[in-house]
Amino acid sequence: MDPETTPPLPPTGSGSVVGDDLGLGLQLPGDGTVDAAGRRRVHPITPLVHAVSALPIALIVLFSLSIGGAFAIGARTVFLALALLVILPLVVGGISYLAWRNLWFWFDDDGDFRVDSGILTKKQRRLQLSRLQSVDVTQPLAARVFSLAEVTVEVAGSHDSRVRLRFLPLAAARDLRSELLARAAGLRHDVGEAPEAPIASVAPRDLAVSLVLRTVTAGLLLLTGLIIVFTVLTSGWGGLVLALFTGGLPILIVVGEFMKFFNFTVSQSPDGLRLRFGLAKTETRTVPPGRVQAIEFVEPLLWRRWNWVRLRVNIAGVGGTDSNGNTEETLLIPVATRDIADDIVARVLPGLDLAGMDWQAAPDRSRRRSPIQWSRLAVAWDDHVFVARRGRLTRRIMVIPHVRTQSVRLTQGPWERPLDLASVHVDSTPGPVKVMALHLDAGAARAIADAQALRAERGRAQDRTTRWAAEQLRDGASVEEPGAGQPDA
Amino acid sequence: MADRTTDAFTSDDVWTPVSPRLITARRITLALVMLLAVAGVVALFLIPGVPRAWALAAAVVALVVFVWLWWLIGRRVRSFGYSERGDDLLVTSGIMFRRLVIVPYGRMQLVDVKAGPIDRWLGVTTVQLHTAAATTDAKIPGLVPDVAAALRDRLAQRGEQRSTGL
Secondary structure, eight states, X not given: OOTTTSOOOOOTTSSOOSSOOOSOSOOOSOOOOBOTTSOBOOOTTHHHHHHHHHHHXXXXXXXXXXXXXXXXXXXXHHHHHXXXXXXXXHHHHHXXXXXXXXXXXXXXXXXXXXXXXXSSSOEEEEEOGGGEEEEEEEEOHHHHHTTEEEEEEEESOSSSOEEEEEEEEHHHHHHHHHHHHHHHTTBOTTSOSOOOEEEEEXXXXXXXXXXXXXXXXXXXXXHHHHHHHHHHHHTOTTHHHHHHHHHHHHHHHHHHHHHHHTTOEEEEETTEEEEEEOSSSEEEEEEOGGGEEEEEEEEOGGGGGXXXXXXXXXXXXXXXXXXXXXXXOOEEEEEEEHHHHHHHHHHHSTTOOSTTSOOEEOOGGGGGTOTTTGGGOEEEEOSSEEEEEEOSSSEEEEEEXXXXXXXXXXXXXXXXXXXXXXXXXXXXXXXXXOEEEEEEEHHHHHHHHHHHHHHHHHHHHXXXXXXXXXHHTTXXXXXXXTTTTSOOO | OOOTTTXXXXXXXXXXXXXXXXXXXXXXXXXXXHHHHHHHHHHHHHSTTSOHHHHHHHHHHXXXXXXXXXXXXXXXXXXXXXXXXXXXXXXXXXXXXXXXEEEEGGGOOEEEEEOOHHHHHHTOEEEEEEOSOTTOOEEEEEEOHHHHHHHHHHHHHHHHHHOOXX
């Protein structure tokens, strides 16, 4: 095997200068093992980490058993409890050890990323780096204790296109990420971790305020307040049960998102935008500029005083559904002023000029279909992007580049038909952004849909983003040529 | 039905309708479901203590729903059509909720050809186009197997010529 394509894993602690370890300080010696063929392993401490993460589950089981009154306190039950606390982590750790022994990853001679895994059923995966969508480094709580991290590799694909490597030392995880991204961008892989410059960060106070003031959340909290006031006034205490739901749900969502997006920072690196966030579980996500499929500006009514917006984004292979099958809202930033948001967008979609576009509004008769938002409904396009606008209380602007348009749909519901209205939907990869231009004149909508399909097909011919870094450095010395010109699907 | 030249969903294109055999296939499925309803109504008549009027009402409701669905299937199937243009494929369908899907050939990731047991017996096949978007809903049911296979091959060929990635 060519030593140049499979360099040994750099020693722990080398290279990375970016970001501080958020771990709790237990640095462990050693790193991923490398075998004679250059195949790598994750850190040998991994089974221990998995065993530790099983402890809370054991505790929960014990707790629920004791609540259920399954046993009285006595010498025997204490023994049983201890046994459970020992056995469950042992079993988890044992399985994890077998998995660790069978997990290998390496770069093969064709430049593909290979992962072999499986205890009983062997699985061999080969990821084409030309189709790489993103590489995330995350630190679950148990891994943070040991300064370890998980690397998630996303490749464009409809099903099960994600590989998770658990766990690598944080520095090794970052090095692996930069190597993957460099290879995918068509650069040589020994360029090291790309330097990055911070662009924006979200203050915890702003995040908390913004989450509370989102339209639905604020509405539910207001409703809760009203219910409580009425309940107290009328002494009909049954209302408090309802208040528990209308108040509890938004509070859960606010707390959950606050924990998830805590300390959100965006920085620019040659690999693309790098996002870091999380309180208990920290995540790092790199968004290469060519991988952004669609963007949405979300501006709830109560955010306007500060000129705040949230940026939602579709990235192929990410965020449609997370590992648990839940739909995940992928963001470029949870809240930022419009200037900062525009700056971030300019880095992934250069040349976007919303104000200078020729907006085509929905006709006045759309008032009868959508009495509130009709005056905001409009659509526009230029040589590169298709843009639609909707929403009155929560204003939304959806942007999709022509080269990312998968298909175009024209729809007409029973309320639209008598008004001769129709809606245009521009289909993007799965994600939070759904691009729709609602309630346009039916004839105009059809013309827009036809033209957009044509722009999608034509725009594709000029697409240069699949190996974007190599394009930028077309004549540079560090460009790796093989495969640069071939189609990637 | 709106005038073909002014209607946004059907204008200007040469539409290929789907096979009327699809109507038969769907009506057979409907009849099978209807058998269950008939069994239910008969049971209502036989169970002592159920007022005759109720059972009669259930029978009437079942009959009305059956006739309405029977008629609707015909209209729905006739609303399906597809059109192969130079750069893209159009699929239209729907009566209450009408839709028109435009799929550029270069964006097709795969083309499925499917047929269930009743469909196979009657000789109808469904061709479905997939892009990288899950929301692309381009399904053409009710094609004669030969037509379906030929369409699939044509689409695959055009897709291959133009495909450049995600």
